[in-house]
Amino acid sequence: MRSLFPLYSSSSLFSNFSSSPYNSFISSLPLLFSSSHFSPFLSMAPAFEQVPVPQEGETGTETATPHNTNTGNNGGNDGQVGYKSRVTVVGSGNWGSVAAKLIASNTLKLNSFHDEVRMWVFEETLLSGEKLTDVINRTNENVKYLPGIKLGKNVIADPDIHNAVKDANMLVFVIPHQFMDGICKSLIDKVRGDAEAISLIKGMEVKMEGPCMISTLISEQLGINCSVLMGANIANEIAVEKFSEATVGYRDNREIAEQWVQLFSTPYFMVTPVQDVEGVELCGTLKNVVALAAGFVDGLDMGNNTKGVSTAREVYEVLSHRGWLELFPLFATVHEICIGRLPPSAIVEYSEKKPRLSLLEDSTRCH
Numbered sequence: 001m002r003s004l005f006p007l008y009s010s011s012s013l014f015s016n017f018s019s020s021p022y023n024s025f026i027s028s029l030p031l032l033f034s035s036s037h038f039s040p041f042l043s044m045a046p047a048f049e050q051v052p053v054p055q056e057g058e059t060g061t062e063t064a065t066p067h068n069t070n071t072g073n074n075g076g077n078d079g080q081v082g083y084k085s086r087v088t089v090v091g092s093g094n095w096g097s098v099a100a101k102l103i104a105s106n107t108l109k110l111n112s113f114h115d116e117v118r119m120w121v122f123e124e125t126l127l128s129g130e131k132l133t134d135v136i137n138r139t140n141e142n143v144k145y146l147p148g149i150k151l152g153k154n155v156i157a158d159p160d161i162h163n164a165v166k167d168a169n170m171l172v173f174v175i176p177h178q179f180m181d182g183i184c185k186s187l188i189d190k191v192r193g194d195a196e197a198i199s200l201i202k203g204m205e206v207k208m209e210g211p212c213m214i215s216t217l218i219s220e221q222l223g224i225n226c227s228v229l230m231g232a233n234i235a236n237e238i239a240v241e242k243f244s245e246a247t248v249g250y251r252d253n254r255e256i257a258e259q260w261v262q263l264f265s266t267p268y269f270m271v272t273p274v275q276d277v278e279g280v281e282l283c284g285t286l287k288n289v290v291a292l293a294a295g296f297v298d299g300l301d302m303g304n305n306t307k308g309v310s311t312a313r314e315v316y317e318v319l320s321h322r323g324w325l326e327l328f329p330l331f332a333t334v335h336e337i338c339i340g341r342l343p344p345s346a347i348v349e350y351s352e353k354k355p356r357l358s359l360l361e362d363s364t365r366c367h
């Protein structure tokens with residue numbers, strides 16, 4: 001599992017994870033199979049390319065082209081010379097605030113974006129009696145969810161979700177997944193027809209009819225394209241500019257992927273695009289299932305060897321039950337070697353197994 005989720009994050013559940021021989025073996029695999037030592041998600045993903053990170057003082061392209069071809073509210077800017085994209089972050093928790101900080105540092109450098117980054121805040125009254133939104137706009141700090149970190153003066157907190165999204169053509173969704181169904185319903189016909197979305201949300205909407213990926217929920221309810229950004233990321237560490245990496249999963253528009261990469265990339269946050277929304281989103285989501293199993297093992301004080309075995313077995317059984325093993329050939333091969341089902345030489349044949357993404361088609365439709 002370490003090969004898929006090496007920087008394990010939620011509550012530091014994978015601390016000291018590489019101490020067993022099993023995990024030492026596993027942890028060496030990304031170096032063999034990934035195209036970048038810092039791209040764990042890519043060890044099981046299709047082709048990718050690096051996009052240049054915006055540098056201090058650098059400007060982007062002069063004009064940004066509107067994205068979706070949907071008709072609808074488009075803010076009236078389509079096709080105009082000098083058109084600039086507007087970004088709104090829907091969510092202002094721990095990760096939402098860090099996402100706004102990253103993006104705000106880049107919109108100042110990229111000519112194709114308005115400087116201002118609007119951040120929708122689920123309004124709360126603080127113990128001081130002040131509204132959270134007012135405090136964020138006065139101090140430039142989210143004192144509740146990201147205290148001590150300046151977001152950038154160009155981050156504007158807005159408690160009115162409809163006002164926050166109405167002019168944006170780039171929407172970043174980053175709220176706990178359980179609120180997304182309601183948020184999407186409230187945004188129907190309120191977002192621009194040409195808006196592009198990206199989801200940073202880990203998890204799935206599980207309905208009686210079956211699971212629905214969050215990117216699918218957004219796309220289907222709002223009628224807009226949705227990419228994803230996932231990684232083994234701890235918001236607080238990225239906030240203090242410790243190095244981390246993430247993957248943008250995009251569907252078919254490479255230009256959109258490049259814009260998302262430019263918006264999020266900093267020298268301490270390396271972002272790589274991969275043309276696979278579901279694969280990237282599943283990696284991010286399943287990682288947290290593994291986190292729970294690892295946390296249980298920690299709580300029971302069973303040790304790192306048990307953690308490596310139990311978490312890998314959990315994931316293997318879930319994938320096997322769903323008939324998805326062929327979609328995760330690296331993980332499946334390594335696990336089967338580790339449990340003695342395959343000889344170590346099987347790893348050589350791994351690269352010949354291609355993920356069959358068509359298997360996922362049924363699971364990416366919301367019912």
Ligand SMILES: NC(=O)C1=CN([C@@H]2O[C@H](COP(=O)(O)OP(=O)(O)OC[C@H]3O[C@@H](n4cnc5c(N)ncnc54)[C@H](O)[C@@H]3O)[C@@H](O)[C@H]2O)C=CC1
Pocket residue numbers: 091092093094095096097121122123124145174175176177179200201202203233234235236
């Ligand atoms: N915190 C992290 O390090 C990372 C978080 N994520 C993902 O990002 C997403 C957001 O997580 P965080 O920013 O950490 O959340 P958080 O737990 O810090 O914040 C929760 C947010 O939800 C808002 N909220 C509360 N009730 C609400 C309601 N009824 N409707 C709408 N919003 C409501 C709160 O005001 C707050 O802004 C999650 O899907 C998480 O898995 C992904 C990577 C890293």
Ligand SMILES: O=C(CO)COP(=O)(O)O
Pocket residue numbers: 009010202231232233234288
């Ligand atoms: O995935 C995460 C860190 O990588 C955090 O997810 P949660 O905030 O849902 O625990």
